[in-house]
Amino acid sequence: MCFIMYLILFCFVLGLVAVASNPSPYFAALGLVVVAGMGCGVLVGHGGPFLSLVLFLIYLGGMLVVFAYSAALAAEPYPEAWGSWPVVVHMVVYMVGVVLAFVVFGGVWYESSWVSVDELGEFSVFRGDAGGVALMYSSGGWMLIISGWVLLLTLFVVLELTRGLSRGALRAV
């Protein structure tokens, strides 16, 4: 189990490097799919299956799909994949940074240093993550309302930023 977690996190870091190395948005979105998928795997392995499902559905299935369609509309003639020279330079630098960080900080990591979210395990009906979501709807009601309002504010912010075609803030629209 620990080995599988290690593999998942390894692929997570590889996906992060693939996104951060500045390829074209289509390939970066592919990197993000890998990152989100691996993140969901980590969540499942540490006692948060509900949050993992929510992440898959909303982030990958909602937000990333919309982003992919928008990026497809803004197609460029010579997209830069992970084979082109600047992207490779970024990737090498980030990989070196990751290895350095592991050498500096990875000394005290050992096999049983990972623990899962819910300590009760088999003795409780509510898992850690589902119980948290239930709390968000009951005691955390005001925070939920503020979060919903913030999402509405974000919508207005984005609409105001992209308003006006090329006379507005974004000349490329």
Added chain:
Amino acid sequence: MNPYVLITLLFGLGLGTTITFTSSHWLLAWMGLEINTLAIIPLMTQHHHPRAVEATTKYFLTQATAAAMLLFASTTNAWLTGQWEIQQMTHPFPTTMIILALALKVGLAPMHSWLPEVLQGLSLTTGLILSTWQKLAPFALLLQIQPADPFILITLGLTSTLVGGWGGLNQTQLRKILAYSSIAHLGWMMLILQFSPTITLLTLITYLLMTTSTFLVFKLNKATNIATLAISWTKTPALTSLTPLILLSLGGLPPLTGFMPKWLILQELTKQDLSTLATLTALTALLSLFFYLRLSYAMALTLSPNNATGTTPWRLSSTQSNLPLALSTTTSILLLPLAPAAMALFTP
């Protein structure tokens, strides 16, 4: 901008700061900071030219990095200490990270490079909101945490006063001068934070008043560089003769309001047996004083050449409301005798 959108954004600005002020949970405080960042972005791009969009992009990137650092430090604190209380931070690592994240948010040296460029790309009104309102929420958080290492706040403070003074010396654009002045004042606030949060709050409030006055004076004269400032005597003669007092108050000269925080900070540092630091900081304040004096010189102490037709704008009345300017100018010049009352008011 559509007035409904404007109201929503300004309401978002108010709500974000209020949420951060009233929260005891790190997640809610972070939410307030993010609401502030989101709400000011369209206000910054409302004049749709590329310079403003560039400034907005830089602002968004730095604030997002700072917010991500803040969230990381809060979750690390929750992991290490098991709780999310703002005032109960005991572990040194998340505390230091939060101080650095909030320093990036506010524009302290050495994380200050974004502030002059961002302020330069904005209109004077939006620059005013950025310099004053957006500093309140991070300071509300900074006032509540106890730093683990006494040197980090002192380093941030001294570097900021030095960079703020030195960087402002070569500037002719007024918004960049005000950005460096902001960095220097934030440095003074950081220096005294661990010894007396009361004086930090006092410095913040007096800095807000003085900066508001300066921005409003520049806005009334439609001045964005020293050359335009030099002909402001033709537009608002009475205000032009008062503005050196505001600028010298920013510079910290007695008997003006700006002397009050500097005096109290130097006194408190000396009481804490840090006289060398107090001397160094007072010397760096001389650098800032030089460019405030240069602005006063260009504005009121010398009359720039102008042709006869340029000497008549004072006959026309301006459409800008004068009440905020009048209030902030009065307070930024005359508040020094109220120092004991201010100290009593701002004690947490």
